Amino acid sequence: MTDEARATVWRWDRDDDGVWTLWFDMPGKSLNLLNPAALEELDQRLAEVEADAGVQGILIRSAKPAGFCAGADLHIFREAPSAEVEAYVRRGLDVLDRLMRLGPSTVAVLHGACLGYGLELALACRQRVALASGVPLQLGTPEVRLGLIPGGGAVEHLPRLMAPKDALDMLLYGAPIGFLQARSQGVVSGLVSADEPERLLEILASEAPAERPFLPEEWLDELAFAKTKLEQHADDFPEAHAAIVRVIEIDLAEGPEAAREAVVANLVRLAATEESRAAIADFFRRVRR
Numbered sequence: 029m030t031d032e033a034r035a036t037v038w039r040w041d042r043d044d045d046g047v048w049t050l051w052f053d054m055p056g057k058s059l060n061l062l063n064p065a066a067l068e069e070l071d072q073r074l075a076e077v078e079a080d081a082g083v084q085g086i087l088i089r090s091a092k093p094a095g096f097c098a099g100a101d102l103h104i105f106r107e108a109p110s111a112e113v114e115a116y117v118r119r120g121l122d123v124l125d126r127l128m129r130l131g132p133s134t135v136a137v138l139h140g141a142c143l144g145y146g147l148e149l150a151l152a153c154r155q156r157v158a159l160a161s162g163v164p165l166q167l168g169t170p171e172v173r174l175g176l177i178p179g180g181g182a183v184e185h186l187p188r189l190m191a192p193k194d195a196l197d198m199l200l201y202g203a204p205i206g207f208l209q210a211r212s213q214g215v216v217s218g219l220v221s222a223d224e225p226e227r228l229l230e231i232l233a234s235e236a237p238a239e240r241p242f243l244p245e246e247w248l249d250e251l252a253f254a255k256t257k258l259e260q261h262a263d264d265f266p267e268a269h270a271a272i273v274r275v276i277e278i279d280l281a282e283g284p285e286a287a288r289e290a291v292v293a294n295l296v297r298l299a300a301t302e303e304s305r306a307a308i309a310d311f312f313r314r315v316r317r
Contacts, residue, residue, distance in 0.1 A: 037069045040076075046084030046132075047229065048077070053091035060092055062145040062180075063101035064116060071123045077130055085133045085232035088153060094163060095140025097149055105176060105299040106308040114296045117179045120145070121288065124152040124180055133232045138216065142167050143204065148180030151189070154236040157228070158207045160221040167215055168204030172272065174311060175265040175304030179295040183275050184284050188239040189214055192250035199272050200254060214240075244280050251276060264307070268298055 041049040050073055052060045060066070077083050090096040104116050127134065127149075136150035140163035147167055150156050158165050169178045169186075177183065178199065186195040194213045198205065210216045217237065220227045251273055258269050271294040279287035298304050 037066045038073045040073070046082050047087065047232065048083055048085070049087040049089060051089055051091045052097060058092065059094050059098040059141060060090055060096070060146070061098055061101050062120065062149060064104075064119070067120055067123050071126065074123070074126050074130065077132065083132045085135070085229075086130065087135050087137055087228055087232070088149070089137045089159075090139070093140070095146075095166070096136070096138045096142040097146025098141045099144030099146050099170070100179070102174070102308050102311065105174075106305050106312075110296050110300050113299050114292060117292050117295055120180050121292075124148060127152040133236075135228065135231055137220070137228065138165060138167070139163055140165065144169060144171055144178065145180050148178060148182050148185075151181060151185040155231060155234075156216045157231055158210070158216050158219045160219055165207045165210065165216075166204040167206075167210050168202060169199055170202040170204070172200060172265060172268045173202040174307045175268050175301060176298050177268055177271050177275070177291065177295050179291055183272060183291055184279065184287060187247070187276060187279070188242050190240070192247050196250060196254050200258070200269055242280070247276065247280055265303065267301070268304075271298065 035055055037052065037054050039051050039053065041051065052066075054060050054066065062070075077086060100120075101116075104113060108116070133155075134153040135155045135157060136153040137157055137159050138150055139159040139161035142150055143166060147169060150167075169182050171178050183199060186198060189195070190198070190213050197203075205213070205215075207216065207219060211218065214237065217231065220231075255273060258266070258273075263269060271290075275287050275290045275294065278290050
């Protein structure tokens with residue numbers, strides 16, 4: 029393998045039937061992260077799909093035994109100025125939007141850690157399935173535990189995928205869920221094993237599940253209950269919780285475009301706080317032990 033090939037973050041396997049598998053494999057890392065370089069290369073791979081009318085379907089997978097993707101590059105949120113944070117967040121949204129708009133069917137094949145930005149990458153695919161693996165599946169949005177909010181579409185997509193209480197629990201408390209809960213709540217559609225590639229082809233060819241209705245009459249009571257619950261239990265990052273609730277309220281009242289701008293503004297603001305940067309620094313200290 030050449031040095032250039034080793035440096036590639038995303039690589040294709042292409043079969044003769046037009047099904048392409050895009051492998052996420054950051055060189056020299058035990059886990060994948062969606063850092064700026066990974067986003068740019070993903071954008072290039074998506075452009076290749078758009079230019080080839082023969083593509084019939086795309087599987088997005090990780091070559092890492094430990095999982096699909098552990099999230100965003102937290103160094104940016106800890107160290108970068110606000111303008112750079114905003115550019116990173118907006119660039120990520122643009123790339124994931126491009127993935128969502130692709131003509132061919134897209135399926136994310138998940139195992140192990142699928143957290144934060146990694147889950148948002150999976151949510152940008154039309155369907156998600158779990159891969160039977162010795163590493164338990166973990167799906168979640170842990171950003172709130174660092175004083176941040178999800179910035180790659182989770183606050184928009186999860187409420188249109190899950191029941192209101194389930195979506196709020198995932199967004200507001202940051203605890204990951206496993207395969208059985210993810211399947212029952214509609215985040216993944218099933219389980220496949222490594223030795224049944226035909227199942228993946230069947231899923232690619234099937235209709236994606238319809239979105240849940242996102243209606244005020246289903247959400248307002250749950251949002252009010254969540255606010256009351258948060259007020260009664262002291263937390264280290266009340267601003268992050270309040271921002272998530274407010275974004276959902278904006279989405280209900282004004283639509284997803286206004287909500288997305290609120291996500292960007294709130295994430296940039298929260299990333300600049302001393303509390304969030306201290307929490308990220310503490311996270312780095314813990315994972316290095």
